[in-house]
Structures are given as C-alpha cells and as structure tokens.
Amino acid sequence: MLNIEKTTEDGRACYMLEGRLDAVTSVEFEEDLAGVLPEIKELILDFEKVDYVSSAGLRVLLAAQKQMDGKEGSLKLLNVCDTIMDIMEVTGFDNIICIENGSKEECDCPEETEEAEEKADEKEEA
Secondary structure, eight states, X not given: OEEEEEEEETTEEEEEEEEEESTTHHHHHHHHHXXXXXXXXXXXXXXXXXXXXXXXXXXXXXXXXXXHHHTTOEXXXXXXXXXXXXXXXXXXXXXTXXXXXXXXXXXXXXXXXXXXXXXXXXXHHO
C-alpha cells in the first residue's frame, strides 16, 4: 500500500509518500504524476516514510526524471532511508536523480517531526 499526499503550487509539486512503491502501487503513483508533470517545473518526492522500492517503482522515478529533464525541470528525492539509498546506489539512480536528505522547507510539505529531524541529524554526523 502507498499513501500519497501532494501539494501543488506555482509550478512545483511536493509528494509525501508512505508505504511501498512496488509493482501494484507504482501504477497509481504513475497515473497521479501523469496528471501533474505537464504543469510543473519542480517535483519533490519526500521518501521519509517509504520503506520499499521495486524495479517498477524505479521505472516510474526514471520516467518522471526524463520528463522533467525534457523541459529543464528538476526532480528531488528527500529523506531517503539507508535501505532505499543502497538500492539507488547499486542501480546508479543516485547519479541520475538528485537525492537530498534535507529540509521540507524546500516545499510546502508539513513540518518534520522531531524524530525525523533527529534521524537526519544522525545521518549527517555519520
């Protein structure tokens, strides 16, 4: 299951995802993106609560990146956990997609929880 929350404003879309981006859920996510991508220049995906990405999910990310590149837009992944970061590195997606474990202040997403901020601080110190 994948829960999707999004905000769009002024050519920017911010998605907060929760759950698994797999063969089943990637279809819904891809359809949602298809309705938004033509209208935006910046796409931010918060992966803080994503715990699994399959090859189908990677395909959706790659297609979104290509579409954003085609119109000189940008795609960023935020708050990627270590397990998914390992997948990104092994597949080379970390060289294709901008991945930042940064602040949600870059988009109109809800504020980070204290626990999430502590995790981000721990990752920076490591």
